[in-house]
Amino acid sequence: MQDTGWTLKALPDMDEQQFLSWQELLEERTGIFITEHRKSFLQSSLMNRMRELNCDDYQEYYDRIVHGPMGKIEWAKLIDSLTVQETRFFRDPSAFEYVAKYIAQNQGLFDKKTPLDIWSVGCSSGEEVYSLAMLANEVLKPHDKDDAFTITGTDISVPVLSKARQGVYNARRVENIATHYKEHYFDVVNDAYQITTDLKRKTCFAQVNVLELDKVATTMRHIIYCQNVLIYFRRERRQEILNHLAERLAPGGVLLIGMGEIVDWYHPQLIPVKGEQITAFIKCEKNKNN
Numbered sequence: 001m002q003d004t005g006w007t008l009k010a011l012p013d014m015d016e017q018q019f020l021s022w023q024e025l026l027e028e029r030t031g032i033f034i035t036e037h038r039k040s041f042l043q044s045s046l047m048n049r050m051r052e053l054n055c056d057d058y059q060e061y062y063d064r065i066v067h068g069p070m071g072k073i074e075w076a077k078l079i080d081s082l083t084v085q086e087t088r089f090f091r092d093p094s095a096f097e098y099v100a101k102y103i104a105q106n107q108g109l110f111d112k113k114t115p116l117d118i119w120s121v122g123c124s125s126g127e128e129v130y131s132l133a134m135l136a137n138e139v140l141k142p143h144d145k146d147d148a149f150t151i152t153g154t155d156i157s158v159p160v161l162s163k164a165r166q167g168v169y170n171a172r173r174v175e176n177i178a179t180h181y182k183e184h185y186f187d188v189v190n191d192a193y194q195i196t197t198d199l200k201r202k203t204c205f206a207q208v209n210v211l212e213l214d215k216v217a218t219t220m221r222h223i224i225y226c227q228n229v230l231i232y233f234r235r236e237r238r239q240e241i242l243n244h245l246a247e248r249l250a251p252g253g254v255l256l257i258g259m260g261e262i263v264d265w266y267h268p269q270l271i272p273v274k275g276e277q278i279t280a281f282i283k284c285e286k287n288k289n290n
Contacts, residue, residue: 099254152205
């Protein structure tokens with residue numbers, strides 16, 4: 001029996017001109033560059049939204065976003081499906097081990113008046129932010145400084161930021177977390193794991209497009225954690241983003257990025273970290289003679 005349901009209807013392949021139009025729109029608005037080999041990913045993401053709108057033409061959907069009265073709302077929904085990354089708690093053990101070491105070595109600099117300030121760039125649904133919060137709390141608590149830190153998570157997607165603020169995760173999302181962390185930083189509510197209120201109050205979330213970092217306040221951060229973000233951009237964009245992040249890094253602060261995300265970037269104020277299984281940079285201390 002032939003199924004006539006529209007939701008099961010196969011959409012035609014995107015032609016070259018349509019692909020170029022969508023590719024240019026995404027890069028112009030978000031900086032994300034969809035390469036030819038990721039064309040199928042783009043097409044399937046568009047299909048999901050188009051089916052919900054009962055739209056079967058890529059150009060029509062493009063015009064809705066660019067010229068339609070509800071274009072901004074639809075754009076936000078599409079970006080959510082295009083940018084949500086696979087994330088999990090303590091995703092890169094080597095990076096978190098280094099963060100713990102950095103905090104321990106510098107804990108004497110932080111107190112309630114001058115708290116440790118951490119920024120998670122591209123935080124998605126919050127696992128990275130809460131991992132950093134748990135880690136900071138563990139390192140600083142023996143020094144009675146578990147209130148001496150704050151963590152900001154930013155992302156371009158409003159829906160994932162809403163999930164991050166809720167801090168509720170199913171059992172599968174926390175199954176690989178150490179028992180100690182699950183017992184001390186989560187409350188079990190209706191078979192779900194809720195980040196404790198005490199830990200949540202040390203975090204905040206905000207929408208930020210990394211293409212518009214020049215509009216972000218130049219708050220000096222001690223740790224900027226930016227992993228698995230740069231891979232979506234062309235090399236020139238990656239350099240621009242890193243330069244903006246360097247401007248917002250406090251003297252002595254550390255910038256961590258994903259392994260292999262950029263190999264030959266240089267900034268006059270940053271020194272690459274050597275001897276670690278990570279890609280990180282330390283900002284030079286201010287010249288005492290200045």
